[in-house]
Amino acid sequence: MALKQLSLSLQFGDIKDAKRHRAALPRHSVARWIRHALDSDAEITVRIVDAEEGQTLNRSYRQKDYATNVLTFDYRAGPLVAADLVLCAPVVAKEARENRKTLKDHYAHLLVHGVLHAQGWDHETGETDAQAMEAREVEILADLGIANPYR
16 A cells, blocks of 8 residues: 655644653654545644633534544545644543553544545444444554554
């Protein structure tokens, strides 16, 4: 599989336990995870935020008044993918803990999930689409040496 070209901006907001989150997200790993999920070249910004910023964005853009794990803002699905992926550090950490996953593996999963959304995949349009997206995530993560996150 030929990996796609990626222009990546990795940003960290003012988050608690920043050292731990930065350690789980080395730039080379983030780029590797994203490239494995890409079907075309991309320009992607990844921003790690606190609960307040995550909730504000989710409320403003999805009309849901809570912080969620990942938000995808896709601007073009092709031929060049252009997207912002916003991950809420406290939500990601809580989910990783509850699901007995490493923080790094959970971030990898959510970045793959977000990149698939940026390319038009959608698990909220029906059960068939949800199963297809989940299967694709599992396949990509397996290629990266990461266990099935749905088990």
